[in-house]
Amino acid sequence: MSVIKIGHVNLRVLDMAAARNHYENILGLIVTDEDSEGNLYLKGWDEWEKYSVILSPSEQAGMDHIAYKVENDSDLDSYANTIQNYGIEVENLDAGTLVDCGRALRFKLPSGHIMCLYADKTVVGKSVGNVNPAPWPLDVKGVGAHWLDHCLLVCPLDPENQVNTIADNVNFLSQCLGFRLTEQALVGPDADIQAVAFLTVTNTPHDIAFVPGPTAGFHHASFFLSGWGDILKAADIMAMNKVKMDVMPTRHGITRGETIYFFDPSGNRNETFAGLGYLATPDMPVITWTEEEIPRGIFYHSGELNTAFTEVYT
Amino acid sequence: MREEDINSKYNITIVDTDVTFKCARETHLLEGMRSLGQKGIPSGCHGGGCGICKIKILSGRKSYITKTMSRTHISEEEEKKGIVLACRVFPKGDIQLNVVGKIKRKILSGQKIWNYS
Numbered sequence: 232m233s234v235i236k237i238g239h240v241n242l243r244v245l246d247m248a249a250a251r252n253h254y255e256n257i258l259g260l261i262v263t264d265e266d267s268e269g270n271l272y273l274k275g276w277d278e279w280e281k282y283s284v285i286l287s288p289s290e291q292a293g294m295d296h297i298a299y300k301v302e303n304d305s306d307l308d309s310y311a312n313t314i315q316n317y318g319i320e321v322e323n324l325d326a327g328t329l330v331d332c333g334r335a336l337r338f339k340l341p342s343g344h345i346m347c348l349y350a351d352k353t354v355v356g357k358s359v360g361n362v363n364p365a366p367w368p369l370d371v372k373g374v375g376a377h378w379l380d381h382c383l384l385v386c387p388l389d390p391e392n393q394v395n396t397i398a399d400n401v402n403f404l405s406q407c408l409g410f411r412l413t414e415q416a417l418v419g420p421d422a423d424i425q426a427v428a429f430l431t432v433t434n435t436p437h438d439i440a441f442v443p444g445p446t447a448g449f450h451h452a453s454f455f456l457s458g459w460g461d462i463l464k465a466a467d468i469m470a471m472n473k474v475k476m477d478v479m480p481t482r483h484g485i486t487r488g489e490t491i492y493f494f495d496p497s498g499n500r501n502e503t504f505a506g507l508g509y510l511a512t513p514d515m516p517v518i519t520w521t522e523e524e525i526p527r528g529i530f531y532h533s534g535e536l537n538t539a540f541t542e543v544y545t
Numbered sequence: 546m547r548e549e550d551i552n553s554k555y556n557i558t559i560v561d562t563d564v565t566f567k568c569a570r571e572t573h574l575l576e577g578m579r580s581l582g583q584k585g586i587p588s589g590c591h592g593g594g595c596g597i598c599k600i601k602i603l604s605g606r607k608s609y610i611t612k613t614m615s616r617t618h619i620s621e622e623e624e625k626k627g628i629v630l631a632c633r634v635f636p637k638g639d640i641q642l643n644v645v646g647k648i649k650r651k652i653l654s655g656q657k658i659w660n661y662s
Contacts, residue, residue: 292594475591498594543589
């Protein structure tokens with residue numbers, strides 16, 4: 232029984248035509264479906280499930296929910312019990328409630344974000360197929376994102392009132408769903424406040440991450456590229472298309488990833504993330520960043536925080 | 546539309562700080578300010594989603610048009626009063642404005658990563 236990967240993120244967008252152009256032609260995701268309510272379903276060329284991104288028309292930007300895939304259908308019953316016993320209410324969703332998925336669970340993280348678990352989603356296959364595949368498809372658009380890599384969520388932290396939903400999320404996901412902490416930042420006079428946390432269910436440095444803020448929100452959805460050359464080309468393509476970039480190509484200390492941060496036309500932040508960083512097997516000791524070195528953990532080269540990066544989210 | 550309208554640039558003034566810059570009608574106020582290296586309005590997502598560039602327009606409803614802004618940050622009532630997001634405002638005439646409040650939402654603030662007093 233295990234949670235095996237990030238499944239999808241459902242983002243709310245203010246202008247669907249502009250959002251479609253961004254995710255399809257600039258990020259290079261493939262549109263696989265569109266429903267009567269105006270939701271758009273997309274996947275990366277290297278993904279096999281039908282979608283990893285749902286765009287929903289809305290008057291408010293931000294994230295509707297994030298979903299992870301479990302190994303077996305029966306895991307959903309076990310996880311429902313575990314989550315309820317932990318004290319979190321679980322809603323059982325019938326098959327099809329999450330489009331093209333089997334039955335699913337829906338619940339709120341301690342930070343207030345909505346998470347779903349599913350075991351089955353329609354498989355449509357990678358663009359390069361499964362037999363004697365080419366290393367990449369010729370008809371990929373834009374920056375050609377391979378897959379949805381991870382999401383970063385903004386979680387309420389108010390130490391003076393003993394509120395730390397980052398630590399609460401880490402406890403819950405570790406104890407109930409088998410997520411493993413890979414990196415953390417500890418702050419405060421006694422360096423005992425877990426203010427930043429990165430967790431994985433695979434062998435990559437993170438499948439979800441949490442940073443602090445006054446209110447719960449969505450910081451970014453990250454899409455995988457192979458390497459530094461792809462990151463540079465991605466920045467060129469974004470500049471050609473006048474995409475608002477937040478952070479120019481650089482490297483993270485945390486995860487060692489190579490990165491660009493930018494915004495979709497509704498202000499939801501995206502990242503292109505390259506490099507697999509390191510192999511995060513279950514026996515890897517947790518990496519800790521101290522309060523003074525958090526800026527270098529986030530932007531390794533400059534060692535300086537960028538106010539838009541730390542204060543702006545949807 | 547006449548050619549002179551397409552090429553029109555308007556004077557945008559941030560009243561409280563006495564900053565003035567020129568902005569074309571197809572350019573939103575935040576991009577107009579940033580592209581000239583001017584400062585005053587906080588810059589965030591440039592997509593009407595994050596709410597950080599909230600301003601109040603003092604020059605009247607006829608001086609600008611807007612695109613969709615997230616209702617998380619601008620209510621219908623505010624929009625009617627000229628409280629808008631600078632990244633979704635395009636000028637149709639000269640504009641006078643003020644920045645609404647300061648950046649209140651901090652994830653990690655300044656040199657001190659988290660403030661304990």
